[in-house]
Amino acid sequence: MEKEFITIHEKETAVRVQNTRVNAVRMKDIVKKGVRVYRDGNIGISGAIGEVPDEVLLENAVQNLGAGISYPYELSGNLKDHRDYGKNRMSGDQLLECAEEILERLRVEYPDFDFNEGILTREVSWHMKNTKGLDLEYKDAYMILALILKEKKSANVIDGFLEYYGRNFDLQKFWAFNAQLLEAYRRRVPLPEGDTLPVLTVEFHELSSFLSRALNGEIYATGGSIFSNKLGQKLFNEKITIDQNMSPVYRAEPFFDMEGVVLKDDRYTLIENGRLVSVYTDKRTADVYKLPHTGAASGDYDGVPSLTWAPIRFAVDSSDIKTALDGKMGILVAVSSGGDFTADGSFAAPVQVGFLFDGEHIIGKLPEFSIRSHLYKMLGEDYIGTFENKDFYFGDSVQLQGYYMTIVR
Amino acid sequence: MYNFPKGLYTDVRIEEIFETKIGFKKDALQEQKVRSNKGAFIRVFDGERWYYSSLTDLSRVQECIDALARMAKPNENIAEHPVVKAFEVNKDRIVQHEKDSVTDIPVTEKQALLEGYLKLLDYPEIVHHTSYYVDNKTIKTIYSSKGTAVTFDKQTCGIRLNLELASSDNKNRDVISKAAIRFDELIGLEDYLKERIEKAIAFVREAVPVEPGIYTVLLSPEAAGVFTHESFGHKSESDFMVGDETMKAEWALGKTIGRELLTIVDDGLVPGNGYVPYDDEGTRGKKTYIVKNGKLTGRLHSAATSAALEEPLTGNARAINFQFEPIVRMTTTYIEKGDRPLKDIIGEIDKGIYVETIRHGSGMSTFTIAPSRAYKIENGKITVPVKVSVITGNVFETLAEVDAVSKEFELLSFVGGGCGKMEQYPLPVGFGGPYTRVRKLKVQ
Numbered sequence: 001m002e003k004e005f006i007t008i009h010e011k012e013t014a015v016r017v018q019n020t021r022v023n024a025v026r027m028k029d030i031v032k033k034g035v036r037v038y039r040d041g042n043i044g045i046s047g048a049i050g051e052v053p054d055e056v057l058l059e060n061a062v063q064n065l066g067a068g069i070s071y072p073y074e075l076s077g078n079l080k081d082h083r084d085y086g087k088n089r090m091s092g093d094q095l096l097e098c099a100e101e102i103l104e105r106l107r108v109e110y111p112d113f114d115f116n117e118g119i120l121t122r123e124v125s126w127h128m129k130n131t132k133g134l135d136l137e138y139k140d141a142y143m144i145l146a147l148i149l150k151e152k153k154s155a156n157v158i159d160g161f162l163e164y165y166g167r168n169f170d171l172q173k174f175w176a177f178n179a180q181l182l183e184a185y186r187r188r189v190p191l192p193e194g195d196t197l198p199v200l201t202v203e204f205h206e207l208s209s210f211l212s213r214a215l216n217g218e219i220y221a222t223g224g225s226i227f228s229n230k231l232g233q234k235l236f237n238e239k240i241t242i243d244q245n246m247s248p249v250y251r252a253e254p255f256f257d258m259e260g261v262v263l264k265d266d267r268y269t270l271i272e273n274g275r276l277v278s279v280y281t282d283k284r285t286a287d288v289y290k291l292p293h294t295g296a297a298s299g300d301y302d303g304v305p306s307l308t309w310a311p312i313r314f315a316v317d318s319s320d321i322k323t324a325l326d327g328k329m330g331i332l333v334a335v336s337s338g339g340d341f342t343a344d345g346s347f348a349a350p351v352q353v354g355f356l357f358d359g360e361h362i363i364g365k366l367p368e369f370s371i372r373s374h375l376y377k378m379l380g381e382d383y384i385g386t387f388e389n390k391d392f393y394f395g396d397s398v399q400l401q402g403y404y405m406t407i408v409r
Numbered sequence: 410m411y412n413f414p415k416g417l418y419t420d421v422r423i424e425e426i427f428e429t430k431i432g433f434k435k436d437a438l439q440e441q442k443v444r445s446n447k448g449a450f451i452r453v454f455d456g457e458r459w460y461y462s463s464l465t466d467l468s469r470v471q472e473c474i475d476a477l478a479r480m481a482k483p484n485e486n487i488a489e490h491p492v493v494k495a496f497e498v499n500k501d502r503i504v505q506h507e508k509d510s511v512t513d514i515p516v517t518e519k520q521a522l523l524e525g526y527l528k529l530l531d532y533p534e535i536v537h538h539t540s541y542y543v544d545n546k547t548i549k550t551i552y553s554s555k556g557t558a559v560t561f562d563k564q565t566c567g568i569r570l571n572l573e574l575a576s577s578d579n580k581n582r583d584v585i586s587k588a589a590i591r592f593d594e595l596i597g598l599e600d601y602l603k604e605r606i607e608k609a610i611a612f613v614r615e616a617v618p619v620e621p622g623i624y625t626v627l628l629s630p631e632a633a634g635v636f637t638h639e640s641f642g643h644k645s646e647s648d649f650m651v652g653d654e655t656m657k658a659e660w661a662l663g664k665t666i667g668r669e670l671l672t673i674v675d676d677g678l679v680p681g682n683g684y685v686p687y688d689d690e691g692t693r694g695k696k697t698y699i700v701k702n703g704k705l706t707g708r709l710h711s712a713a714t715s716a717a718l719e720e721p722l723t724g725n726a727r728a729i730n731f732q733f734e735p736i737v738r739m740t741t742t743y744i745e746k747g748d749r750p751l752k753d754i755i756g757e758i759d760k761g762i763y764v765e766t767i768r769h770g771s772g773m774s775t776f777t778i779a780p781s782r783a784y785k786i787e788n789g790k791i792t793v794p795v796k797v798s799v800i801t802g803n804v805f806e807t808l809a810e811v812d813a814v815s816k817e818f819e820l821l822s823f824v825g826g827g828c829g830k831m832e833q834y835p836l837p838v839g840f841g842g843p844y845t846r847v848r849k850l851k852v853q
Contacts, residue, residue, distance in 0.1 A: 028462070
């Protein structure tokens with residue numbers, strides 16, 4: 001019988017903010033443990049939150065073998081890879097000091113706004129090891145700043161956000177960007193003329209979620225994906241390359257999947273120069289549907305590894321936003337909540353907060369509007385590019401992407 | 410029980426959680442998991458700042474209280490602080506599920522139940538499916554330095570079928586879900602599930618793209634529930650209002666925001682996902698009329714917001730689990746039923762959209778509903794299925810556009826998902842209502 005152990009340790013200090021003042025300090029220190037056993041082509045699982053002895057969890061996992069869950073795949077093994085991405089750890093005291101400093105300046109210089117929610121620092125470690133010689137460790141430490149912005153003269157619940165997510169918080173950069181952003185919140189500008197305008201998005205969750213589902217090997221192979229039967233075909237603009245990207249640099253998650261697979265350079269190309277070259281798979285999906293195995297198993301720390309979704313990331317294909325805008329004003333989408341794609345790729349979304357952007361400066365805040373497009377248009381003839389984000393300090397690894405879209409006023 | 414430090418307010422919430430998750434991919438068992446965990450959340454308040462901690466080793470609760478107390482500044486007048494004064498003191502034990510506990514049902518019986526329903530999914534259009542049985546029984550105990558000592562249990566269980574559908578070039582995904590309180594309520598659901606499966610298949614075969622525009626929209630109880638939650642429910646959460654004079658003026662109690670027919674309720678005592686006999690501060694759950702006959706009559710509170718706005722407690726301080734502090738959240742929120750038959754309400758619509766099921770919703774200044782299945786209404790009849798990305802409306806205007814509510818009424822609980830409020834997602838909530846007609850919404 002082979003055995004596998006997963007231990008996750010999360011330590012967090014959070015400063016809770018109400019009316020631009022520290023309202024509470026919260027501390028968390030949680031350990032989660034999962035154990036898997038493998039025997040005669042079956043898998044047994046167990047797990048717990050808290051310091052439960054391994055022997056107890058092993059006994060439960062052996063009992064779970066009785067459920068008869070088939071897992072006839074070779075375990076990952078003979079690999080030691082320990083990585084620490086969180087060298088710039090911020091202590092709880094440093095966080096509180098930093099939060100007080102930011103809030104003080106917001107109260108003094110931006111009294112026409114109110115800020116709520118929180119700033120936190122989190123340390124995580126994941127350790128996955130098994131009796132086949134697998135020994136993977138991922139450690140990280142990062143900061144999340146999420147302040148709901150409310151204009152005092154507005155009757156809205158939320159008027160926007162100040163955000164940061166990353167490992168190397170730089171107060172100077174934070175102010176250099178957010179002073180510009182807050183000034184833009186104060187300056188109302190009209191939408192430019194025209195039905196179709198260049199729209200810039202930062203972390204377009206609806207798009208990445210739709211693409212991630214469409215590139216799921218199981219959904220692809222069974223015919224439910226918009227891309228089914230299109231492997232090898234040109235789908236998108238020549239410039240577009242999309243990887244299954246497991247690098248913690250971009251997402252503060254382990255570099256290995258839940259079957260302990262580590263990819264070369266932490267990535268696997270799925271769309272190359274607009275052509276669909278692969279879909280993502282775990283061991284089971286690769287075996288059942290005869291697809292390349294891409295190390296994309298997900299699942300709970302105490303669950304059976306399975307294929308649900310995988311992190312995807314566009315390769316940067318353009319460098320200069322101003323040149324790409326070609327003299328036009330861009331529409332920067334800051335808050336767009338609730339939009340979606342239909343199953344055949346039509347997209348529509350309200351933009352609750354948008355800004356006019358000239359390629360270098362945020363000019364002012366736009367009235368609310370909606371955007372509309374289709375997957376194949378926005379990533380085809382209407383695609384502008386994916387840019388390394390140098391202009392907006394929302395985090396260390398945020399991407400900026402542009403497409404022409406229909407504007408609904 | 411615990412030694413609560415002098416000069417501070419302290420409360421302790423202990424949660425004992427039992428969960429089962431059984432999953433199939435097509436007909437193959439993918440997962441059979443039974444979890445039992447315990448944890449505690451501790452709060453200490455000195456009148457200026459709160460100090461929170463969560464832990465899993467319950468033998469360390471006292472140690473943790475003492476550590477938080479050392480960070481706080483003792484305040485001899487803490488009992489007179491408005492927030493501390495606002496806290497109810499309750500002593501109670503409401504344990505309802507000793508005889509019908511999901512912990513007593515063998516996991517093999519739960520698996521057999523789900524496996525039985527998989528036979529209903531044998532259609533060529535259902536190209537893939539993942540299916541789950543889940544249950545959760547949580548026993549909460551809350552102690553406070555004011556003297557509260559309450560223990561209560563809450564239980565839910567349910568079935569969720571995630572369908573991947575394809576018919577020639579048309580693709581779709583659909584979710585069919587049914588939640589209950591007792592395991593035996595999940596037995597014999599064949600007709601309920603079959604009806605929904607067949608609707609999902611007809612949709613993937615026949616749905617056409619919607620012509621974008623402004624439409625009269627008829628919402629099913631499920632869609633009306635999400636509409637109520639997103640368009641108005643979040644605005645009634647009063648933590649958004651504390652220290653905000655504009656919001657207080659905009660949402661002043663007594664203001665007319667809808668027609669006479671519109672009454673909106675949040676009720677923590679309704680059995681199901683939103684059942685909160687005591688909230689996570691130990692306040693008794695209540696039925697709160699937030700809109701009555703078109704007028705704003707109340708809002709949802711924790712002790713802190715109740716004290717700040719000088720309004721009564723409503724029992725709406727909730728946390729997603731023992732790792733988080735309670736914040737103001739909805740419980741079961743719905744529009745009260747009207748007295749008009751559904752067929753009359755549909756009959757008055759010449760050109761409209763009927764939303765039957767939804768994927769998700771959101772509620773900022775513009776609220777959204779992303780339908781899963783929607784249909785055209787033509788000349789008073791529900792006709793062809795249509796694919797809709799999103800339906801939107803302005804929260805300040807839309808409630809006034811509700812011009813009919815049916816006498817048919819349903820409250821619902823589902824498996825999976827829930828309400829999100831910043832870092833705390835998902836929180837189980839109940840919702841539903843009557844069939845509700847909204848005169849003008851943007852459909853895309």
